[in-house]
Amino acid sequence: MEIKSVLSSKIDAAFTQLGLQGQAAVQASARAEFGDYQANGVMAAAKRAQKNPREVASQVVDILDLAGVASKVEIAGPGFINITLEAKFLAQNMPGRVDPVTEAATIVVDYSAPNLAKEMHVGHLRSSIIGDCLVRVLEARGHHVIRQNHVGDWGTQFGMLLTFMQDNNADGRTDALADLELFYRAAKVRFDADDNFRSRARLAVVGLQSGDADSLSAWQHFIEISMTHCDDIYQRLGVTLTRKDIAGESSYNDDLAQVVKDLDAQSLLQESAGAQCVFLDQFKNKKGDILPVIVQKSDGGYLYATTDLAAIRHRTGTLKANRVLYFTDARQSLHFKQIFAVASVAGFNRNNASLEHMPFGSMLDAKGKPFKSREGGVIKLSDLLDEAERRATELVRQKNPHMSQAQAENLGRVIGIGAIKYADLSKNRTSDYVFDWNQMISFEGNTAPYLQYAYTRIQSLFSKGDVKVEDLPSQVIAIDEHERRLAVTLAGFNDTLDQVIEEGMPHLLCSYLYELATRFTQFYEACPILKSDGQDRSRRLALANDTAMTLRQGLDLLGIGVVSHM
């Protein structure tokens, strides 16, 4: 159950009854002395009604019915309402699982979107794992999720690659394409140096666009190999995207001319310097200069704005999305503002869906510069994952000198990939973040290994104490203060997931899990579990089990695995 929603709806009802305008503004209490939850909305509502906030608070509390939910409701300060939850209510809200929402929505999530001309590099990491986390959380809450991997599988660069492929007789040879990055670079060198090659490459693009069978089959072959590279990365990263989620740029080809035609039919189109543009007033600066949204180049070609407009029609029309979430680089903010606006005036948003750009910042190195390889080039994602696994395996070996190499490598995979993902997911999506191996690999503090470690300690309790989890009570009343704080934290799980869904912010789930693990470890240090008897023992084991299930479930929603020993 969502504690915040329960409290909010009760307090909102009291507000309505008293004729007050405003929201309850419930949040977890800032300090232990303020109870478990606090409602801050009275002050604002009282001001609006020009009444004394403390009096209003006392009226709210008088008619507030929190029977079975709260054991204590107090007014504090200028008009805060502090709420302490009833022990029995807490007992009923030990999560261990995710509750489904009452109204499921259809939500399209656009994420990952690698350029298939090259191999995936670090720039694709954030979109892939942040988007995948949202997908997991949305599905867990019972929403109908449609993944859309908007891969870059079309455009001029493919002319170059296909021509290079033919010249090198690489059509049927996967080994030539084993390293797409090298292949791309070699093709680019040829393209820049050889006029004849360049013109043949341009012809190949024309062939592709006009649907020439040979060009198309070569193109398909190339795409197939490139996607195999992506699948491998997704599999290693634990990203749930599959082939059926691919809706690349090429899939909108047939609709692009129609998009332009439809814009024209609504008199939204204007020619400027030979290009077909949409000019909207809201993209005018103070001086009156208007920014165009170009939908067709002067040479007749289409652009990503055109493709994205076609995608909006498809997603809100055919797919019937209520929400469309775009996980792309923050640098595309203006682009999305523009196409959302165009879609709106042109009536392309068929379902009146909420179109939301979920931008994220760049990865920087320790010096605050864009994260590059030592040579200044892009870093392949596969290399990054190799290094994470290598470093983690090394650390596992240090901590467990007697462990076999194979076992250390197994642990190293889960821990290393978890560490790299968590380091990213735990930071606020919108800002740039510093990627630092030394920090990430220390595995101390707010990291995935800390959470995984808390989980293994619980598993260790169960195996050492020969505990059958199914025999544990499903509801227990917390007694010790450490138990109670743990129970309150456990109860907040579903609230956290709601917030992640609302704002598209996985770091909120990370913060929650870190707090949960911290609370558990404090409880673990303070309260003997296996060494206690009777009710103390079963109660504490039940709390430990709920913590373990919530940690595992929460990490799974982040796309991070757990191990039973580390």
Add this chain to the structure above:
RNA sequence: GCGCCCGUAGCUCAACUGGACAGAGCAUCGGCCUUCUAAGCCGAGGGUUGAAGGUUCGAGUCCUUCCGGGCGUACCA
């Protein structure tokens, strides 16, 4: 030039969107392993939230100006 984002402890990040004394981790210093995994726990120090004004019961959060940084800004995505 114009637009968007950012500036919080030595470093990396939080702060539930205007709430109570700005919190964590790393690093530093001091304690805790014959007791359920020390990848842990307990404690200490460390802040004029870039600066100055303003709005109000209350501002890291909103408004104005300035300083510093990043990104974007007509046919790449």
